[in-house]
Amino acid sequence: MFLTVAICALIVVSGAVGSVQVSLREAGQIVVGHMVPGMPWMSDGSLTQLQDQAVWQFRLPRTLLAALAGAGLALAGALMQVTVRNPLAEPYILGVSSGASVGAVLVIVAGSAALGGLSLNAAAFAGALAACLAVAMLARKNGTLSPTRMILAGVALGTLLSSVTSYLTISTDAQNVVSVLFFLLGSVSAATMTSLIGPTIALIVSCLVAALLARSLNVLMTGDESAISLGVNATRLRGLLLIMASLLTGTVVSVAGGIGFVGLVVPHIARIIVGADHRRMLPVTVLGGAAFLMMADLLARTIAAPTEIPLGILTAFVGAPFFLWLMRQGGAEKAGFGR
């Protein structure tokens, strides 16, 4: 409830912040005016076209993308953690981001034409899925997906792909390096309304499925054998979760780059606040991830204005101290930090 209010407030605040002067009230008017037809302030000339454009075409899409990316990565992280039953898991553990990076960097370095006209986003998405598939195939043995093999295969393949990315980056023209770094660290500055479509669909579908599976996720936490004895087919559930988390992460990474930290830490923060029961923890994770990344994006484009800081730097720089502080507080044992 609190988080929902916070997200709405953040949409308006981030609409008002930037080089074109827009007041909080005007930002709110523009957002509402575009969604509800017939609002008087849209046509009475009180808002300039420049203001309207800045809010509706630039600030709002990126804020929404930040929200979608935050929610998507946090949810994918939570699912991945229970899938491999490891608190250190995150959305990128299966090489999704390293795969996406290779795809994106190839486009930046070699140009879109060299890859058959593939756009940067499409190439990143293809890379992400290819990496996931490879890891799943490498980790499969006797028809089961062992969490440990998945983690190890993901780490090994991720390292391999990172070395490819590094080589491409270092051997390219200096002017490309900044764009490469911006992708690797993650940014939502290039957001348009159309780029939101993929992540929106992926997020909505994932949220619905996750809500249906919440009880089974609790069961899966207690181990495969225990899950079987409680009527949950652990291998099948794990496969479904993997596909879902990978698609979700892939769609986010392909438009927003490799934003780190959100997927690892937001689920833990949610567990510290409401406990590990997925029925309570998943909604907090999704909304918390959205609010966290919107806030981070707001900071990313204000604190060093007019230059912009890559989002991934901020998420880690602000998020890590906050998380460490929270971890030291009482109540952290709810998230399994009591040992």
Added chain:
Amino acid sequence: MTAESGSVVGLVGPNGSGKSTLLRTLYRAVTPRRGTVHVDGQDVRALTGRQAARTVAVMLQDSPTDFDLSVEETVMLGRAPHHATFGRDTPEDLRIVDDAMARTEIAELADRMIATLSGGQRQRVMLARALAQQTPVLVLDEPSNHLDIAHQHELMSAVRGLNGTVIAALHDLNLATQYCDSVVVLAEGRVVALGPPAQVFTPDLIRITFGVDARILGDAEEPVFAFRRLDPVGASTDQVPHE
């Protein structure tokens, strides 16, 4: 082998004799290469996962605590097979969970996290979870492992007081004798003896299967065993040592 409805059956045998594997075929963690397992005339492989979990509950030895749930949340997992995947806990669920926690004497631990419990307390939580499944068949895999003597007896008499059929792998022959209606002795994956414990557990059988010497104390109806290491050459240590 057959377990009578409502009886307590003990599986005994040395380490690696196949007790756990036999139990795992019952709750479908493994598929038997030959033979079938029937509960109430129904092949367990023919059931869906959730149907099976409403038929056979298992108290496993331990579970990972990477992500920690509270005691009450853990016991509530036992209600999972009774629900559609998404659904709120009903007042009946809460009543069943409270009852299971009361019967295993963990009610005062309800809000504690599993990771903070002792081995014995965790074991009782696992039993409560299995009880909350409300199944006609309860499987216990070495249930008294981490328990002190008093709690071993409390657990076994609690199990004894259940209405359902209980199949338990046990290491302690005295516990098996006291609380089981019948026992099945396994060695190297085969059943070597079965029947009422007082008849099955003869010093001969114990020496052959477990490789220890057993002396029977108490009367023949309620025997109590004392064990000793078998002398290397096979002679009983009660006898005069050879030269």
